[in-house]
Amino acid sequence: MNSTLNSGVASVSAPFFYLLAGLAIFGGVLVITRRSAVHSALALMGTLLAVAGLYSTLSAPFVAGVQIIVYAGGIVLLFLFAIMAVNIERSDRDGRFRRMWPAVLVASCGLLGWFLYAFAKSRALFPNRMMTLPVSSNVQDIATMLYGETGKTGEYTLAFEVASLLLLAAIVGAVIMTRKKADTAINPATALATDPAKE
Amino acid sequence: MRGVPLTDYWLMLPMAELTIFALGTLLIDLMVPRQWKWINAAGAFIGVLFATLCLWRLQSMLPRGATGFYNALRVDRFAIFFWYLFLAGAALTIPTSARYLDIEDEHDGEYYSLLLLSVVGMMCMAAGIDIVLIFIGLELTAISGYVLVGFLRRDRRSNKAAVKYCLLGAFSSGIVAYGFSLFYGLSGGTNLAIIMRAVLGQNPHNPVVMIALLTTMAGLLFKIAAAPFHQWAPDAYEGAPTSVTGFLSAVVMAAGFALLIRILVFGLLPLRSVYTPVITVVAITSMAVGNFAALSQTNTKRLLAYSSIAHVGFMLLAFVAMGTAQLGSAAFFDGFKGILIYQVVYILMNLGALAVITSLRERNVIGDEISDMAGLYRRAPIEAVLMLLFLLSLAGIPPAAGFIGKYYIVLSLIEAGHRGLAALAVIFSLIGVYYYWKVAHAVLMRAPIEKERLHIGFGMRVAVGVTALATIVIGVYPQPLIKGVNWSLGIAQPPHAAALGK
Amino acid sequence: MVPITTFHYLVVAAILFVLGVMGVLLRRNLVIALMSVELILSAVNLNLVAFSRMWGNLHGQAFAIFITVDAVAQTIAGLGILIAFFGNHETGQ
Numbered sequence A: 001m002n003s004t005l006n007s008g009v010a011s012v013s014a015p016f017f018y019l020l021a022g023l024a025i026f027g028g029v030l031v032i033t034r035r036s037a038v039h040s041a042l043a044l045m046g047t048l049l050a051v052a053g054l055y056s057t058l059s060a061p062f063v064a065g066v067q068i069i070v071y072a073g074g075i076v077l078l079f080l081f082a083i084m085a086v087n088i089e090r091s092d093r094d095g096r097f098r099r100m101w102p103a104v105l106v107a108s109c110g111l112l113g114w115f116l117y118a119f120a121k122s123r124a125l126f127p128n129r130m131m132t133l134p135v136s137s138n139v140q141d142i143a144t145m146l147y148g149e150t151g152k153t154g155e156y157t158l159a160f161e162v163a164s165l166l167l168l169a170a171i172v173g174a175v176i177m178t179r180k181k182a183d184t185a186i187n188p189a190t191a192l193a194t195d196p197a198k199e
Numbered sequence B: 001m002r003g004v005p006l007t008d009y010w011l012m013l014p015m016a017e018l019t020i021f022a023l024g025t026l027l028i029d030l031m032v033p034r035q036w037k038w039i040n041a042a043g044a045f046i047g048v049l050f051a052t053l054c055l056w057r058l059q060s061m062l063p064r065g066a067t068g069f070y071n072a073l074r075v076d077r078f079a080i081f082f083w084y085l086f087l088a089g090a091a092l093t094i095p096t097s098a099r100y101l102d103i104e105d106e107h108d109g110e111y112y113s114l115l116l117l118s119v120v121g122m123m124c125m126a127a128g129i130d131i132v133l134i135f136i137g138l139e140l141t142a143i144s145g146y147v148l149v150g151f152l153r154r155d156r157r158s159n160k161a162a163v164k165y166c167l168l169g170a171f172s173s174g175i176v177a178y179g180f181s182l183f184y185g186l187s188g189g190t191n192l193a194i195i196m197r198a199v200l201g202q203n204p205h206n207p208v209v210m211i212a213l214l215t216t217m218a219g220l221l222f223k224i225a226a227a228p229f230h231q232w233a234p235d236a237y238e239g240a241p242t243s244v245t246g247f248l249s250a251v252v253m254a255a256g257f258a259l260l261i262r263i264l265v266f267g268l269l270p271l272r273s274v275y276t277p278v279i280t281v282v283a284i285t286s287m288a289v290g291n292f293a294a295l296s297q298t299n300t301k302r303l304l305a306y307s308s309i310a311h312v313g314f315m316l317l318a319f320v321a322m323g324t325a326q327l328g329s330a331a332f333f334d335g336f337k338g339i340l341i342y343q344v345v346y347i348l349m350n351l352g353a354l355a356v357i358t359s360l361r362e363r364n365v366i367g368d369e370i371s372d373m374a375g376l377y378r379r380a381p382i383e384a385v386l387m388l389l390f391l392l393s394l395a396g397i398p399p400a401a402g403f404i405g406k407y408y409i410v411l412s413l414i415e416a417g418h419r420g421l422a423a424l425a426v427i428f429s430l431i432g433v434y435y436y437w438k439v440a441h442a443v444l445m446r447a448p449i450e451k452e453r454l455h456i457g458f459g460m461r462v463a464v465g466v467t468a469l470a471t472i473v474i475g476v477y478p479q480p481l482i483k484g485v486n487w488s489l490g491i492a493q494p495p496h497a498a499a500l501g502k
Numbered sequence C: 001m002v003p004i005t006t007f008h009y010l011v012v013a014a015i016l017f018v019l020g021v022m023g024v025l026l027r028r029n030l031v032i033a034l035m036s037v038e039l040i041l042s043a044v045n046l047n048l049v050a051f052s053r054m055w056g057n058l059h060g061q062a063f064a065i066f067i068t069v070d071a072v073a074q075t076i077a078g079l080g081i082l083i084a085f086f087g088n089h090e091t092g093q
Helices: A014-033 A037-057 A061-086 A101-121 A138-147 A157-178 A188-192 B013-031 B038-061 B077-104 B109-127 B131-149 B156-187 B192-200 B207-223 B232-239 B242-267 B269-294 B300-324 B330-359 B381-395 B402-415 B419-444 B458-476 B479-489 B495-499 C006-026 C030-055 C059-087
Strands: A004-006 A130-132 B066-068 B073-075
Touching: A014 A037, A014 C006, A014 C030, A037 A061, A037 C006, A037 C030, A061 A138, A061 C030, A061 C059, A101 B207, A101 C006, A138 A157, A138 C059, A157 B013, A157 B109, A157 B131, A157 C059, B013 B038, B013 B109, B038 B077, B038 B109, B073 B077, B073 B109, B077 B109, B077 B242, B077 B330, B077 B458, B077 B479, B109 B131, B109 B242, B131 B156, B131 B242, B131 C059, B156 B192, B156 B207, B156 B232, B156 C006, B156 C030, B156 C059, B192 B242, B192 B269, B207 B242, B207 B269, B232 B242, B232 B300, B242 B269, B242 B300, B242 B330, B269 B300, B269 B419, B300 B330, B300 B402, B300 B419, B330 B381, B330 B402, B330 B458, B330 B479, B381 B402, B381 B419, B381 B458, B402 B419, B402 B458, C006 C030, C030 C059
Parallel strands: none
Antiparallel strands: A004 A130, B066 B073
16 A cells, blocks of 8 residues: 655645535534524434545545444434434423533533643644545455454454454344334244233 | 464464453353353353363463564563453353342343453453554444343343443543544554653643543543543442452453553553542542542442452552653552552452352342341351451452452552552552441351351352452462462563563 | 644544543443444544654554454444343333
8 A cells, every 4th residue: 555745735625625514513502502402413414424435535535435324324324323212302391401501501512622722732743744645445454454364364354253252242242122022922923922011 | 565474373362262252152142042141151062171271371472472473473471461450350150140130130141242352352451452443342342342231131221331331431542542542643553552652752741642642541541540531440349240340340440450550551651640649639539439439328339349449549549659660669669569569459459349249139129238247157157257258358358358459559659759659549549448448347246137057159159259258368468469460560571671572 | 735644643542532432431322422432443543644654664453353343342342241131121221
């Protein structure tokens, strides 16, 4: 994999970046402030799609694709289903935010300020150079890292295998948490019987 | 691309074995009728034994440890030590769970599967030196934990505990990930060795380095329930099935400490002038919050949760000693030894105490209030005596093993010149004696509410017996354990090389 | 105009991170709190991909894939737990 040094010239046009960044941040604000969970979910989808766009500007087409398919397509959908199943649409009682919101808001602004100050002060650490990553072989290169090549293991193959266990644990967990008692029977007839119990 | 030599696969063999047994348990569970669900427990237990055997062979094959998988997995003595510890913790948790879950009518094989997968994750945490592997291992343990805490699906407390734990766990994982991303940005690599080299080249007080360090630490401290990030622990420990509480508070916490040591001592040692003051504050706060809050608890599991927080604070003091002492000096090693010894001892006494509480579960009695322990001496005399032993150990009173752990940490503090902290630690421990005494008092002297004798399963007897035996043996004759810890730290070799686990 | 550098991406990520932190700590609605965790993880991913480009290697992008996997797993487990939680209660809070 070759990366060439791109002498400081931004490869994304500024308005495009600001548009995507603005969408992402605006979406983020909506997520945490909407009264309705469904609105928040849709705002989340907007943010995630904008972030996917930002990945594209960073020469990361595969990650952008994964972001769209998995995050925006999968996770937000999961959220919407869960919201429907649980009927947690609106939070009218008690208000949207917890009591301590002024304190946390101030602290968060302070935190953000500290982060921005740190990043601004350390621009030397994050030099203006931007290496140009080869985009056309991006998927193949990442795949090589994760899965390796014929007869060889990739750099992150062990982590990849453990990640599959992670997904297994999550799925097993979700099934346990949400199944009805009748499903533990090994008799398929009883397992498939509709259970009128509320869930 | 180099590829990975075949010998590297040996390194992950214990993890692979546990995985196979976890998967097998999931399958067997489908075929087993209700009365025979204990087969899952037996299968999981055999899996743990196999993995331990495998680890033993691995250890004899690679006496000085090895690194593999592109330097992602480092099974050095430190890792082997903790792997044994995790396996022991799992082996002690499995027998105590069977009867409890049966009464709760939630005796599913998935419980044991998740337990085993959790151990796999912990192994990645202890042996991983690549932040990707570490993070995935961390998450595997965490997610298995969320589900295990909420395993009593019809119990509101369990649900609530799981929700709280899950939300704050996910939050802390996100924070750790942010810290890791900054470390990647500073170094261009995901390996702790590369990160350390990059950090060495920076000024430790560089704001970005500090943000990276503090976010990583904040997330990790969440995981071990150190104050001020302890809010989730009392609810989670109280609501979880009692056998899970033991696993969570002892074994998962040990993994958290292993991870903390890997990152702070093996990876970010150059930054110790920055993180040591933070840890000092966290340690003192934890001890204060834990000890004072425990004084007023009536629920034994909540009491043990707060006592956990206090113990975590005590263990964090060892980091203070290690952080301020000369590398390779007596104080440094005593602090290191102290944490490792304390981990072993803590797992034993915590699992033991919680096993006793688990055995109190009957059809109509949940058994986690102090009053439920009343008159235990009359209902199950042997168990009562062993419970007293565990309480003694928790309070840090010789000749129980808890004393040895505290001894080394206090010693290291004094050697590092922190006499005030050492005194503070001892004072806080003395406060602890009061609430442990409250439980002991109930066990010994109060009249029993339930008059009948306690029925204790075979597995439980063995588990409690083994932990109690170990507690008293270590308390009276700690030399073998100390030798084991010395071995795992590579002491008796040139100190600096030993400190890096060579 | 100022060329867009890594710094800009870091700023966006930091803002998303802080928004996510606020969401988790402040929202009573548990599903929205979980969504805020997704914001945090998106911020992490943005950091990683931006740094990946800065350093010229793909480790950051690979790590980002793993973070995505983790986000999925957390969402699955978290929503499962939430559904179990609300199955036992009357209201949605």
